[in-house]
Amino acid sequence: xxxxETNRRSSRIFLWIALAVVLVAYGFPFLYLTxxxxxxxxxxxxxxxxxxxxxxxxxxxxxALSKDGVIPALVNSVVTAVLSTGFSLVLAVPAAYAITxxxxxxxxxxxxxxxxxxxxxxxxxxxxxxxxxxxxxxxDTSLALAIAHTTISLPLSIWLMASFFEAVPDELEEAAxxxxxxxxxxxxxxxxxxxxxxxAVTAIFAFLASxxxxxxxxxxxxxxxxxxxxxxxxxQTQFGLDWGGMTALAAIYSIPxxxxxxxxxxxxxxxxxxxxxxx
Amino acid sequence: MRTSDRRFALWLMAPAxxxxxxxxxxxxxxxxxxxxxxxxxxxGGPREFVGFDNFADALASPAFQGASARTLLYTVIVVSLEFxxxxxxxxxxxxxxxxxxxxxxxxxxxxMIAPVVAGLLWRFLLIDNFGIVNELLQNAGILNQAxxxxxxxxxxxxxxxxxxxxxxxxxxFITLVLFAGLQNVPGDIIEAAKLDGARFHTLxxxxxxxxxxxxxxxxxxxxxxxAARAFDxxxxxxNGGPQESTTTLSLLIYRTxxxxxxxxxxxxxxxxxxxxxxxxxTFAIYAIWRPGSDK
Numbered sequence: 001x002x003x004x005e006t007n008r009r010s011s012r013i014f015l016w017i018a019l020a021v022v023l024v025a026y027g028f029p030f031l032y033l034t035x036x037x038x039x040x041x042x043x044x045x046x047x048x049x050x051x052x053x054x055x056x057x058x059x060x061x062x063x064a065l066s067k068d069g070v071i072p073a074l075v076n077s078v079v080t081a082v083l084s085t086g087f088s089l090v091l092a093v094p095a096a097y098a099i100t101x102x103x104x105x106x107x108x109x110x111x112x113x114x115x116x117x118x119x120x121x122x123x124x125x126x127x128x129x130x131x132x133x134x135x136x137x138x139x140d141t142s143l144a145l146a147i148a149h150t151t152i153s154l155p156l157s158i159w160l161m162a163s164f165f166e167a168v169p170d171e172l173e174e175a176a177x178x179x180x181x182x183x184x185x186x187x188x189x190x191x192x193x194x195x196x197x198x199x200a201v202t203a204i205f206a207f208l209a210s211x212x213x214x215x216x217x218x219x220x221x222x223x224x225x226x227x228x229x230x231x232x233x234x235x236q237t238q239f240g241l242d243w244g245g246m247t248a249l250a251a252i253y254s255i256p257x258x259x260x261x262x263x264x265x266x267x268x269x270x271x272x273x274x275x276x277x278x279x
Numbered sequence: 280m281r282t283s284d285r286r287f288a289l290w291l292m293a294p295a296x297x298x299x300x301x302x303x304x305x306x307x308x309x310x311x312x313x314x315x316x317x318x319x320x321x322x323g324g325p326r327e328f329v330g331f332d333n334f335a336d337a338l339a340s341p342a343f344q345g346a347s348a349r350t351l352l353y354t355v356i357v358v359s360l361e362f363x364x365x366x367x368x369x370x371x372x373x374x375x376x377x378x379x380x381x382x383x384x385x386x387x388x389x390x391m392i393a394p395v396v397a398g399l400l401w402r403f404l405l406i407d408n409f410g411i412v413n414e415l416l417q418n419a420g421i422l423n424q425a426x427x428x429x430x431x432x433x434x435x436x437x438x439x440x441x442x443x444x445x446x447x448x449x450x451x452f453i454t455l456v457l458f459a460g461l462q463n464v465p466g467d468i469i470e471a472a473k474l475d476g477a478r479f480h481t482l483x484x485x486x487x488x489x490x491x492x493x494x495x496x497x498x499x500x501x502x503x504x505x506a507a508r509a510f511d512x513x514x515x516x517x518n519g520g521p522q523e524s525t526t527t528l529s530l531l532i533y534r535t536x537x538x539x540x541x542x543x544x545x546x547x548x549x550x551x552x553x554x555x556x557x558x559x560x561t562f563a564i565y566a567i568w569r570p571g572s573d574k
Contacts, residue, residue, distance in 0.1 A: 004461070004469060005376040012375070019371050019382060022364075026389060029447060032411060033400045047409045048425065087298075095295035102288035110292065117303055118501070119556045121508050123532050124549045127542065128306035128313075151302050154295060183287055212393035214511035215533070229395040233515050243403060250396040257391040265384050269455060 037061070037247040044244040060248035070249065073231040076142055077253075080217075080227055081210040083146035088153040088206040089199065096161030097187055101170075111162070114155035125151065126219040133220060142225045148216040153206035160205065160271060164198025165191070201271035204264055211257065228253050311553075313546035320540030333547035343548055345523065346531040349438055350507055350552075353527055356442045357506040358499060364446070365453025365498075370483075372454070373461045383458070390451045394444070398515035401444035405430035431517050434524035441516045441525050445509060453498050460494030461487070500563050504556060528552050 032051065036044050037060050039053040044060070064070060099107035126148070133144040168191055176186040192199070217227045232253065235246045261268060314334065317327045337343045368386070372379040389397070404412050413425040422428065430440035464487065472482055488495070510529040513519070519526035519534070526534075528548065536545035 004370070004373040015371050015374055019368075019375070019379070022368055022371070023382060023385065026386065026447065026450075029400050029404055030388070030392070032404065033396075036403070045409050048414050049409050049411045051411070091295040091298055094291035098288040098291035102284055104285060104288050104292075106289060106292055106296065110296070113299060116557070117299070119504055119553070119560055120303070120307060121529060121532070121549055121552050121556070122510065123529055123536070123545075124310045124553055125303055125306040127536055127545070128309040129302065131309075132302070132306060147302055150298070154298065158295065208391060212395075214393075214395050214514075215529075229393055229511065232393075232395055232399060233511070246399060247403070250399055254392055254396060257393075258388065261387065261391050265387065268387065269383075269459075 033247050034251055037244065037251045039244060041242070041244040044247070045241075060244035061252070063242075064245040064248040064252070067245070069226065070228075070231055073226050073228045074252070076145075076221075076225055077211060077227040077229075079142045080145045080149065080225070081207050083142060084149040084153060084210040085203050085206040087146060087150040088157045089203060091150070091154055092157035092161050092202065093192075093199070094187075096158045097165050097191070099158070100162050100165040110158060114159050117151070117155040122152075122215045123219075126216050129216070130219055140220070140222050140224050145217060145220050145225055145227070146210070148220055149210035149213055150206075152213065152216075153209040156209070157202045157206055160202045161195070161198060164195045164201075168194050197267060197270075200264060201267045204260060204268060205271055207260075208257065310546050311550050313542055314550045316543050318541075318543040320542065329543070333543045334551065336544055337547045337551065342523070342526070342531060346526050346528045349525070350527040350529075353438060353442055353509065354503055354506045356439060357445045357509075358503050360442070360446045361450045361453050361502060362495075362499065364450045366457055368450070368454045369457035369461060370487075372458050383455075386451050386454065388451075389448050390455075392448060394448060394509075394512040395515050397444040397448045398441075398512040401440075401447070402431060402516045405440055405443070407432055432521055434522045437517055437521060437524045441513050444516070445506060445512055448512075449502060449505070453502065456494060456498045457491065460491045464490050496564065500560055503563070504560060507556060 035052060038056050038058070040055055040057055040059060041063075043050070043054055095110060098104070099110055129144075129148055129151075130139075133139050133141075133147075136144070138144040172190055172194065173183075173186040176190040177183070181189065212229065213227075214229045214233070217230050218233075221227065221230065228249070232246060232249055235242055235249070315328060315330060317329045317332070319325050372383055404410055407413070407426055407429045410425075410430070412430070413422060413428060416422040416428070417425045428436070431437055468486060468490075469482065472486055477485070508529055509527065510533065513525055513527060513530060517525045519530045532545050532548050532552065535541050535548060
């Protein structure tokens with residue numbers, strides 16, 4: 001380990017207290033959101049506010065889900081995120097493999113392009129993309145939005161997958177080729193199974209990028225393809241200030257992501273820290 | 280490398296390259312070129328080449344100057360608070376060693392939450408009349424009345440208040456990255472310094488931070504870029520108000536394009552924003568990271 005660990009009882013107690021304060025401060029907002037979603041609509045905006053519901057109810061969930069466009073928006077979010085994750089993986093995996101296996105100039109260009117893409121303000125490509133989608137005849141569809149979301153997740157996916165391929169020893173494919181596999185066959189049957197953990201990480205990040213994205217969704221959808229973040233943002237104008245309903249929908253929207261995190265936490269930490277620590 | 284290998288590699292990269300060219304590079308070229316035109320907001324409307332007029336208009340407009348300053352201030356607030364909290368928490372985790380594993384997992388959750396949800400949530404926490412934060416401050420005796428601080432309605436502090444959910448949401452990222460970086464710091468260096476009687480701040484500023492330099496650089500650059508582009512988190516809390524006090528560049532550009540219907544001017548603002556980001560990031564990479572100099 002790193003030699004920072006302390007064995008003095010007094011400092012350990014101090015550290016645990018500090019950690020408890022941090023966790024309360026960080027956990028409280030989300031706890032409060034969840035508790036509010038179970039309050040009655042009047043209770044949710046009571047003055048002075050209370051932390052716990054005086055009466056537990058699912059009313060907010062029922063009203064939120066029964067509002068026009070909420071269920072379709074949840075469906076759109078899933079469809080868009082799944083499509084975009086698929087596009088990202090299909091495009092990123094071969095590219096990342098080529099970048100790590102064969103050191104070519106286009107490969108290096110890709111790595112720089114991935115960095116530069118991160119710096120582009122979303123609005124700068126969002127507005128022209130609206131026209132592109134109109135030209136392609138796919139305005140206001142999940143397909144168009146998934147393509148837009150892939151512009152965010154693809155560079156990150158290439159970067160992540162390249163780091164995972166880097167860790168695979170060359171000998172593995174050489175052996176497969178000696179056994180008669182083609183280059184593509186070696187990638188598909190030998191290398192990909194080895195990096196399945198890395199594929200999972202990349203898929204999660206592509207999914208999250210699309211699931212949480214807002215500005216492209218706002219620019220590129222109007223009615224049919226609208227995703228949930230836009231509906232959440234519209235709650236305040238369209239339905240007055242329905243805090244109960246908003247908190248319920250926000251809680252619903254966070255559930256799949258929290259489950260995903262629980263199931264795949266180790267992979268997520270690996271993905272978050274991989275590129276950054278390697279510098 | 281065999282020639283066929285090179286061709287094989289190119290074939291593998293071609294789809295991703297074509298995608299980025301079509302959906303990133305081409306829109307970007309169009310966006311930048313739009314900045315030289317006076318464009319009618321209607322689709323297919325007239326375009327007139329005006330040279331650098333849009334740039335001059337943008338630079339001369341108080342709205343653009345204000346939004347640029349606010350974007351800079353917002354980014355500095357967010358990144359410095361996140362770095363301070365993130366480093367402190369990473370050090371707590373490191374000092375507790377493996378015992379902190381469960382807490383590290385719990386601490387990861389904010390990272391997964393949509394910014395729009397975080398913005399909404401904090402607006403709810405900070406709202407003037409029935410927000411829980413002011414209620415808690417009143418109960419703690421810090422405020423006389425729960426309505427004494429209008430977090431999101433007082434133009435003097437709104438920019439700080441809208442930064443809170445961003446800090447809440449992504450301190451975890453800095454913590455995780457720094458914690459992982461700390462794992463790679465050789466233990467014997469720290470042990471040796473401790474044996475020499477180094478105090479904590481000496482240890483921190485002379486040994487830990489210099490050794491973490493590349494990791495810190497990457498974390499700060501990534502977060503700085505994202506904070507500068509923040510849009511949803513501010514839009515949902517204040518929509519740029521009160522009195523434009525939270526209108527950052529992304530919001531101003533969005534509004535100039537859609538509500539005020541001036542795509543040319545919006546593109547000029549966006550182009551300058553993009554160039555500024557590239558310059559700052561390039562400078563930051565060289566100044567903080569200094570590739571090779573620590574080796």
